Amino acid sequence: MKTIINRRDFIKSSALVVAGTGLGNQLYSAVAEHPFLSITPDQRLITAPDIPFRPRRVASWWNTLDDLLWSQKVIKDKVKRRAEGFASAHIDTAMNYGFHVRFDYSNYFGRLNEYFHFVKEELNQYDIKFIEHYSCNHVHRPRGKEEREKLHRTHRHHVLLFHDPEAAEHAQYEGHLFRDLVEVDIIDGSRGYARQYQMEAFCHNNPGFLDMHQKYLERLIKEVDFDGYEIDDMCDYVGLRACGCKYCRERFKRDYGHEFPPVTDTNFWGDITKPMLQWGNYGNPVFRDWIKMKDDIIADHVTMVKKVIGNKPLFTCCSSTGPIILNSISLNLERIADKLDFYMLENVGINIRSVNWGEMDAEALQQKDIAEKRGNSPAIALSYTIYPDGGYLGWSLARFWGVANWASTFQHRVYEEDPADSMETEDMIRPYNNWEMKLSDLNHHQSKDLPEVRLVYNYYCRINGWKDQKGVEHWNKTKMWSKKFLENNIGYRILRYKELSDVNCLLSEKSPLLLDGVASLSDNQYNAIEKYVSRGGTLWVSLPFGTHDEKGNLRKKPLSDILINSKRKNLKLIDSISDNDNVFQQFVLDKSFSPIVRQVSGDIGWVVRLRDYKGKRVIHFMNTNMKAVPHPTVKDIGQSPVLSRIESSIKNNVLKFEIDTKQFDITKLNLYSPELGDQSREIHLSRARGKTILEVDLTGIRVYAVAQ
Structure with a gap:
């Protein structure tokens, strides 16, 4: 052990x-x-x-x-x-x-x-x-x-x-x-x-x-x-x-x-x-x-x-x-x-x-x-x-x-x-x-992320120890969604318990809310969510929802019963991602959702994150398919080999992305990376049917690059 x-x-x-x-x-x-x-x-x-x-x-x-x-x-x-x-x-x-x-x-x-x-x-x-x-x-x-x-x-x-x-x-x-x-x-x-x-x-x-x-x-x-x-x-x-x-x-x-x-x-x-x-x-x-x-x-x-x-x-x-x-x-x-x-x-x-x-x-x-x-x-x-x-x-x-x-x-x-x-x-x-x-x-203090979905993590579920019938907790479900969004280049942010109880905060952004396994829910949170939906906000939710209050007490009647009875078109019931991995495709293919970025060619493994630096549009590339080369003798305190070097397992690094021009308009970008030294690479951009086609060559880069 x-x-x-x-x-x-x-x-x-x-x-x-x-x-x-x-x-x-x-x-x-x-x-x-x-x-x-x-x-x-x-x-x-x-x-x-x-x-x-x-x-x-x-x-x-x-x-x-x-x-x-x-x-x-x-x-x-x-x-x-x-x-x-x-x-x-x-x-x-x-x-x-x-x-x-x-x-x-x-x-x-x-x-x-x-x-x-x-x-x-x-x-x-x-x-x-x-x-x-x-x-x-x-x-x-x-x-x-x-x-x-x-x-x-x-x-x-x-x-x-x-x-x-x-x-x-x-x-x-x-x-x-x-x-x-x-x-x-x-x-x-x-x-x-x-x-x-x-x-x-x-x-x-x-x-x-x-x-x-x-x-x-x-x-x-x-x-x-x-x-x-x-x-x-x-x-x-x-x-x-x-x-x-x-x-x-x-x-x-x-x-x-x-x-x-x-x-x-x-x-x-x-x-x-x-x-x-x-x-x-x-x-x-x-x-x-x-x-x-x-x-x-x-x-x-x-x-x-x-x-x-x-x-x-x-x-x-x-x-x-x-x-x-x-x-x-x-x-x-x-x-x-x-x-x-x-x-x-x-x-x-x-x-x-x-x-x-x-x-x-x-x-x-x-x-x-x-x-x-x-x-x-x-x-x-x-x-x-x-x-x-x-x-x-x-x-x-x-x-x-x-x-x-x-x-x-x-x-x-x-x-x-x-x-x-x-x-x-x-x-x-x-x-x-x-x-x-x-x-x-690039000064991150003067930057803004571009979230396309707000992934809700409700602290009340943690503090009250809630798990579903299979023993899966709300945080695990949140992390499963996070991983899917990351791997598919969908910008997201975590929306937490205080903001969830403020309807003005919920309505301040157009991106949809996604709640998976939010069993513990306060009355204030439910009221804010209900008003958000009634005013046209898109809500994706999996059950259980509102079965317990913020103190962990079981409600006589789940709040989901009330919410479902509203029968609003912008309320979308889905399975939990911990029960059905295909639910992610249901989300991204829904006509109400239009992703900013979609990879159309090249090996999967590079992920992107879009950011605005005071009007300057920048794309960060990060490798999710790296190979760790262990040190032959040095180990950490748990006796696991220490990381010596990093190699990339991605074979085809010539990538093509389709970018929604209305949501992220770019005109000229060059690729930079510490692995390129003082050099940069030109990124080819073209337009087709309201989309920007971005073609980039990440060959020879193992970890990180930036298009700016």
Whole structure:
């Protein structure tokens, strides 16, 4: 059995994801409802995001244990050399990396802060922003020699300097003993332990921990004053085994009116002989309330952090926010989105499966939508790599998705030791950033996607644990549609739960709505959908629809019964894509739908994404049929071979596309790619029957190209 677990393992995937001025005014929320609480009009006033700068080319600033030798000359010289290297690679934002599990270094905070301040000053000389990045709520506490050895094999990137068992009993900061702040294991009353990372977890609801974290943040701001803050692990990696502390029990009673049940209560816990991620009975409203309370606790922690850092940008790590399984670790970006300023999609994979990037398209567009609906906030895609082709893949995906690229080498997370030929991040990303600056400087912050369909993902289905009779959840259905749209060059976007309850938002675009498996639906959402349909909006829907309310309670009568009785021609009932793969053809062949792009010749495998850059029409090409060449010896922590090189499996790369001229008018384009160097290729365009015929030769290109 696989024993190495990471963030993507929680969502059963390991593919590569590469998913203005600060305002002080108030924004009125576009939605009157909230998934958990009764909200007054005043509470719907939310603070606008703080966006003092917009990252485009981000890279990790890796720290090592040697940096604790600050302020020796060799460390100062290294910082100056690397800052100059970042500038030569046109990196505009550096992300602090290493010294990650921050309270492990509480004895060294003064020295670290002096070092961080020096790094910031050097980077700022080149107009490079320096963003802090650390895990706030853990300390490494391996249990026994085997766990300690495992930690040193698999998590060296954290810069390991943790307390030994004797010292750990006395470790503290600002008068708070760490042992008094940790979560309580519900099963045996021990300290909450995240076995996948060999860490004990502080309770987000413990007032002592919140006081300690606040005081640390205040010191960090005073002594360093970073340009922004990514504060990680706003979730609970101990999962459903925690937290049984007195503060969490009291809050469950106070906020939700429930006593905490014993672990013998199978009506609440389900079968606890199963893996922890499968615990819980979502048919029990008390269990659903507990899941929601755990999210509330983390949201309050994020709120405190934002209050302390003020108008500096705040964000946190997140590899996905769609699947039900994330309820078990309280990883819920939707719940805290209104408290953040930047949004990142994290990849934790560097192995050969990275080339299967298409399955991550839904996550990328979902988080991009979260960012756009939050005042068009920056979205950042983090890609880890060891070798140049992995960095190129991540850079390409960021351009394809229209988000900022965060490049990061990840040597210290390969198994046991780093390869001798590993590269620094700035050296790996330099050729791609410099090519971009010279030949294709497209600013995604000034771009607009062209969605032809709005694919609905309703958060209520996730938080209430809904699955259909075959055990398929709403997010899986959403991803199946996403994959079909991607493979067939149909532009789409993810439409989420708040927008689904606002009829004006629904009517603001002409593209159809597609709902598959939206069982949990609020009255506000249904009313908005019904008005949208009554005013001529096209709705594709599969059952079940509205069988449960937003709290997960079964309705006496499904809302689908009412909707179907309207018998409107623009209401189109279809099978679920998880039951009938042919339903996609039913959608695209319907006379009400007219795709912008259709491939008419050449091998399938290249996909396109259309984008408008302030009136400049651009087509991005991305390969979905790549072949990963594994490194012969280097493996990741799960023992999968690391990606060494990328080859293309597409044979016929001479492609012809038919483009609807009315929807996407183009007159002259040339093809560019880093794989062509400084050269470009002419793209042949002709007109026929209201269509533009585009002929392009992608021969010799393995990963990415752009027509501009």
